[in-house]
Amino acid sequence: MAVKxxxxxxxxxxxxxxxxxxxxxxxLVGKDLSTIEIGGTQDKYQIINVVPSLDTGVCATQTRKFNQEAxxxxNARVFVVSMDLPFAQGRFCSAEGIDNICVASDFRKKEFGKSxxxxxxxxxxxxxxxxxxFVVNPQGKIIYKEICEEITNEPDYQAPLRVIQ
Structure with a gap:
């Protein structure tokens, strides 16, 4: 699939x-500089919401919508992953009242992006x-994946929720 x-x-x-x-x-790095583990087996489903930067309108909208759904x-933990610095992620969450999801930064090693x-x-x-x-089941398997064909477009919000219900 070509991404644009x-x-x-x-x-x-x-x-x-x-x-x-x-x-x-x-x-990854949390907004408080803690270490956050994403992927692998966990006790809940993982919804991994990936955005280029929380400083853009589409990314902010995507994060707000997943926060509401979360x-x-x-039975699920919702993450938002970006390259934004943890301090910027923290400010964004405070300003937007984002408290149902875990923000995680890939700024140090770009390990999430590559993996x-x-x-x-x-x-x-x-x-x-x-x-x-991405949606990961408790056994650590990817059960849903959407890479938006056009980066400036929002993802499907309901499809990842349906796979865990």
Whole structure:
């Protein structure tokens, strides 16, 4: 699948993952500089909401919508992953009243972007993450994946929720 930014094809760096693949375990940085583990086996489903930057309107909307949906989920943990610095993520969450999801930054090693195949390798957004959503079941398998064809478009919000209900 070709990913585009404003109509121009962009290169994704890293390993392409597929449904039923093991979700790579990646350590990211929380808004309080704590270590956050994403992927692998956990006691709940993981909805991994990936955005280029919380400083853009579409990314902010995507994060707000997943925050609203997460409030009703008892069997899932919702993450938002971006390259934003943890301090910026913290400010965003405080300003927007985001408290139902866990924000995680991939700024140190770009390990999430490479492991999940969503690191942008070219375009004006080179070095950021492509817009995507992954759902990982408690056994650590990817059961849903959407990499938005056009980075400036929002993902499907209901499909990842349906796979865990």
């Amino acid at each position: 930014f404003k109509g121009n094809i962009v290169k994704l760096v890293g390993k392409e993952l597929h449904i039923s693949d093991d979700a790579p375990v990646v350590m 409030a009703s989920l008892k 999940y195949g969503v690191l942008l390798g070219d375009s004006p957004l080179e070095g950021l993450l492509s817009r995507a959503v």
